[in-house]
Amino acid sequence: xxxxxxxxxxxxxxxxxxxxxxxxxxxxxxxxxxxxxxxxxxxxxxxxxxxxxxxxxxxxxxxxxxxxxxxxxxxxxxxxxxxxxxxxxxxxxxxxxxxxxxxxxxxxxxxxxxxxxxxxxxxxxxxxxxxxxxxxxxxxxxxxxxxxxxxxxxxxxxxxxxxxxxxxxxxxxxxxxxxxxxxxxxxxxxxxxxxxxxxxxxxxxxxxxxxxxxxxxxxxxxxxxxxxxxxxxxxxxxxxxxxxxxxxxxxxxxxxxxxxxxxxxxxxxxxxxxxxxxxxxxxxxxxxxxxxxxxxxxxxxxxxx
Numbered sequence: 001x002x003x004x005x006x007x008x009x010x011x012x013x014x015x016x017x018x019x020x021x022x023x024x025x026x027x028x029x030x031x032x033x034x035x036x037x038x039x040x041x042x043x044x045x046x047x048x049x050x051x052x053x054x055x056x057x058x059x060x061x062x063x064x065x066x067x068x069x070x071x072x073x074x075x076x077x078x079x080x081x082x083x084x085x086x087x088x089x090x091x092x093x094x095x096x097x098x099x100x101x102x103x104x105x106x107x108x109x110x111x112x113x114x115x116x117x118x119x120x121x122x123x124x125x126x127x128x129x130x131x132x133x134x135x136x137x138x139x140x141x142x143x144x145x146x147x148x149x150x151x152x153x154x155x156x157x158x159x160x161x162x163x164x165x166x167x168x169x170x171x172x173x174x175x176x177x178x179x180x181x182x183x184x185x186x187x188x189x190x191x192x193x194x195x196x197x198x199x200x201x202x203x204x205x206x207x208x209x210x211x212x213x214x215x216x217x218x219x220x221x222x223x224x225x226x227x228x229x230x231x232x233x234x235x236x237x238x239x240x241x242x243x244x245x246x247x248x249x250x251x252x253x254x255x256x257x258x259x260x261x262x263x264x265x266x267x268x269x270x271x272x273x274x275x276x277x278x279x280x281x282x283x284x285x286x287x288x289x290x291x292x293x294x295x296x297x298x299x300x301x302x303x304x305x
Contacts, residue, residue: 084109264298
């Protein structure tokens with residue numbers, strides 16, 4: 001069993017002080033019962049309550065406030081409020097912060113801005129052609145400061161900055177929607193981070209904590225790579241959005257905010273269940289902003305898991 005203590009704590013009788021650095025007593029301290037851990041589920045801890053972690057005065061001390069996670073015998077605490085820690089292949093949503101020669105700087109909620117190279121985007125005339133000087137001169141016609149985009153982490157530069165790419169028609173500039181920012185720790189890794197709800201709303205769950213909620217786009221409306229239409233793909237003009245779709249987008253964004261305010265990790269099934277419950281019980285979208293209504297939504301979703 002593992003025991004957690006809070007600051008300040010008085011030194012207690014040591015269970016392994018007399019044993020070697022890697023003795024049996026120390027390994028027992030880091031052990032935890034499977035049934036005990038599973039019964040606790042996703043548990044919120046504070047510094048001193050968990051393992052995130054270090055050992056001080058024969059006690060396991062958490063160095064951050066967060067959730068307990070376990071991999072075999074390794075127990076860790078993931079910080080609640082922390083910057084996104086990227087991995088190659090991650091799907092991220094970001095905002096253009098600066099246009100530089102042959103590259104864009106992107107705010108991806110990480111410790112430093114990401115980089116999107118001109119050679120890593122789709123351009124008119126075929127995605128495989130060479131990038132010309134004329135392309136560099138019209139970079140602001142593709143992305144400019146303030147534009148939102150969805151991209152994939154391709155690699156890392158020597159200084160640790162992410163290198164992104166949008167060389168797929170699933171990626172690129174975002175329109176017709178609203179951005180919601182949540183702690184990255186609450187976005188689970190799913191088989192697909194592109195979700196479509198029955199209400200006609202598309203969701204892009206960026207692993208960096210940036211979530212895009214937008215009007216649904218049918219797959220038949222997306223051109224193939226051979227018919228790549230740069231004017232449409234890089235347009236800054238939103239489509240006409242009818243009132244029911246606007247209401248659905250607002251409802252979904254409110255639901256995400258309610259769930260994250262109660263520290264509920266997001267997934268496709270959870271969001272769908274929460275949306276169905278909200279439609280069934282609310283009389284107005286603004287009901288979701290009321291504390292008692294939000295508490296009832298969370299209680300229903302959690303109890304149904």
